[in-house]
Amino acid sequence: MASTATATEPLLLRQQQCDRWPANRGSRLAVMAATALVLLLLLTPASGHLRLGLFSPPPAEPPVNLTIVAGAAEKGAVCLDGTPPGYHLQRGSGDGSGSWIIHLQGGAWCGTLKDCYDRSMTDLGSSSFMKPVMFAGAGIFDGDQLQNPNFYNWNKVYARYCDGASFSGDGEGQSENGTTLQFRGLRIYEAIIDELMDKGLNNATQAILTGCSAGGLSTLLHCEDFSARFSQEVSVKCLADAGFFLDVKDISGKMSFWAVYDGVVSLQNVREVLPKDCLAYNEPTECFFPAELIKSIHTPTFILNSGYDSWQIQNVLVPDSSAPDESWSSCKDNIQNCNSTQIDILDGFKNTMVDALKVTGDKKDWGLFIDSCFTHCQTLSDVSWNSAVSPRLGNKTISEAVGDWHHGRRVKDIDCDYPCNPTCNSLLPI
Numbered sequence: 001m002a003s004t005a006t007a008t009e010p011l012l013l014r015q016q017q018c019d020r021w022p023a024n025r026g027s028r029l030a031v032m033a034a035t036a037l038v039l040l041l042l043l044t045p046a047s048g049h050l051r052l053g054l055f056s057p058p059p060a061e062p063p064v065n066l067t068i069v070a071g072a073a074e075k076g077a078v079c080l081d082g083t084p085p086g087y088h089l090q091r092g093s094g095d096g097s098g099s100w101i102i103h104l105q106g107g108a109w110c111g112t113l114k115d116c117y118d119r120s121m122t123d124l125g126s127s128s129f130m131k132p133v134m135f136a137g138a139g140i141f142d143g144d145q146l147q148n149p150n151f152y153n154w155n156k157v158y159a160r161y162c163d164g165a166s167f168s169g170d171g172e173g174q175s176e177n178g179t180t181l182q183f184r185g186l187r188i189y190e191a192i193i194d195e196l197m198d199k200g201l202n203n204a205t206q207a208i209l210t211g212c213s214a215g216g217l218s219t220l221l222h223c224e225d226f227s228a229r230f231s232q233e234v235s236v237k238c239l240a241d242a243g244f245f246l247d248v249k250d251i252s253g254k255m256s257f258w259a260v261y262d263g264v265v266s267l268q269n270v271r272e273v274l275p276k277d278c279l280a281y282n283e284p285t286e287c288f289f290p291a292e293l294i295k296s297i298h299t300p301t302f303i304l305n306s307g308y309d310s311w312q313i314q315n316v317l318v319p320d321s322s323a324p325d326e327s328w329s330s331c332k333d334n335i336q337n338c339n340s341t342q343i344d345i346l347d348g349f350k351n352t353m354v355d356a357l358k359v360t361g362d363k364k365d366w367g368l369f370i371d372s373c374f375t376h377c378q379t380l381s382d383v384s385w386n387s388a389v390s391p392r393l394g395n396k397t398i399s400e401a402v403g404d405w406h407h408g409r410r411v412k413d414i415d416c417d418y419p420c421n422p423t424c425n426s427l428l429p430i
């Protein structure tokens with residue numbers, strides 16, 4: 001049975017992948033027809049609410065409202081269009097009431113005035129368009145103990161992304177027709193964390209900073225600052241999902257993704273968050289890449305990423321500008337359509353990622369889960385996080401691997417090359 005990728009994509013994940021690139025519509029062979037049917041039946045959207053994940057039961061659990069940060073304007077902590085930023089907070093309970101998980105939302109970047117102006121008229125650039133979100137069914141946010149045994153009852157925060165530079169810039173610009181654009185990601189991050197501190201984060205016994213895609217990069221950029229806000233007794237860790245963006249040439253030999261990052265770093269004045277030891281020897285743009293960032297992180301960190309990350313294949317390795325003749329389009333839509341030459345190139349990409357992660361080898365509190373499934377963002381839906389169709393490494397789901405790492409057990413799993421892992425399937429979000 002065939003199912004389209006768009007039909008099984010949670011709304012939010014589609015936004016996180018990118019607002020600039022067209023959605024993928026390859027027809028994919030469902031590995032488990034029965035599961036696909038169940039998914040389709042469950043996909044009736046709750047009106048007006050973003051859905052973080054699949055498997056959400058019909059609105060039994062209410063959506064989580066947006067909280068606008070108080071006093072944000074006075075601190076200059078504002079979204080691209082000048083509106084105050086926000087987050088969604090769900091209080092923990094029972095033995096989770098002293099534990100906090102803070103997710104920094106993703107959604108690509110803007111590195112030109114035009115892109116930032118366009119973005120300022122969406123929920124990725126203005127809180128006037130933000131709606132409540134559903135945590136039910138959303139992987140690490142799921143309140144169901146069976147789906148999410150390690151984190152179900154924690155305090156959970158979904159921090160909305162509205163700056164376009166991974167919560168990291170500090171500056172402003174003028175769009176062509178004179179509208180002022182605010183590049184205040186760093187102030188937004190600080191204002192949200194400060195407000196949460198007043199709401200009980202200061203009392204946490206354990207805390208995890210996480211995020212996926214551009215939010216996975218944000219996690220790495222802020223990990224050291226975040227952990228420095230707590231005393232030694234508090235367990236603080238970082239979990240970067242699908243945020244390990246590589247500084248590689250595209251298939252036409254151009255550094256096109258480096259140019260994207262260079263635009264973001266210079267337009268939005270990303271500087272203060274970059275590690276000093278990296279800046280001493282590199283251009284700021286280089287220090288915005290995870291391969292450099294992780295060298296300066298001392299906090300226990302878990303890197304979750306596919307070696308065949310669908311977003312990176314589509315936008316970093318094979319952006320449209322690198323393959324204008326469409327010869328790659330079916331392979332980019334669905335890895336099952338790639339021929340052997342193309343798979344060799346994708347294997348090279350995965351090898352570059354694995355090499356860049358070698359520095360984590362002597363970081364004993366770190367965890368790795370580098371699977372070989374064609375997917376992007378694996379913590380935010382039960383399908384990838386903890387289900388019968390989740391990717392597994394060493395027979396463990398991502399939920400189990402992250403749980404093991406969190407409990408101090410060693411988890412450094414790197415998958416064999418595509419298509420060796422039988423648990424990969426076309427129901428995973430791309």
Ligand SMILES: *[C@@H]1O[C@H](CO)[C@@H](O)[C@H](O)[C@H]1NC(C)=O
Binds near residue numbers: 065
């Ligand atoms: C969320 O907002 C709606 C509409 O303002 C309100 O009716 C509802 O009580 C709020 N939910 C919570 C949990 O505060």
Ligand SMILES: *[C@@H]1O[C@H](CO)[C@@H](O)[C@H](O)[C@H]1NC(C)=O
Binds near residue numbers: 179
């Ligand atoms: C700028 O241009 C946009 C359309 O591109 C328009 O909606 C907006 O009102 C303009 N702003 C000003 C100040 O002219």
Ligand SMILES: *[C@@H]1O[C@H](CO)[C@@H](O)[C@H](O)[C@H]1NC(C)=O
Binds near residue numbers: 198199200203
């Ligand atoms: C922090 O914890 C202490 C003791 O457990 C409690 O008295 C205090 O109210 C808590 N503060 C907040 C902001 O939750």
Ligand SMILES: *[C@@H]1O[C@H](CO)[C@@H](O)[C@H](O)[C@H]1NC(C)=O
Binds near residue numbers: 328339340341
């Ligand atoms: C795979 O496809 C690419 C792009 O169309 C082409 O250049 C290459 O020759 C193909 N390789 C094989 C083995 O068919």
Ligand SMILES: *[C@@H]1O[C@H](CO)[C@@H](O)[C@H](O)[C@H]1NC(C)=O
Binds near residue numbers: 395
């Ligand atoms: C894999 O894990 C499942 C449950 O998560 C278990 O039932 C099964 O026996 C395990 N298989 C192997 C080969 O260990």
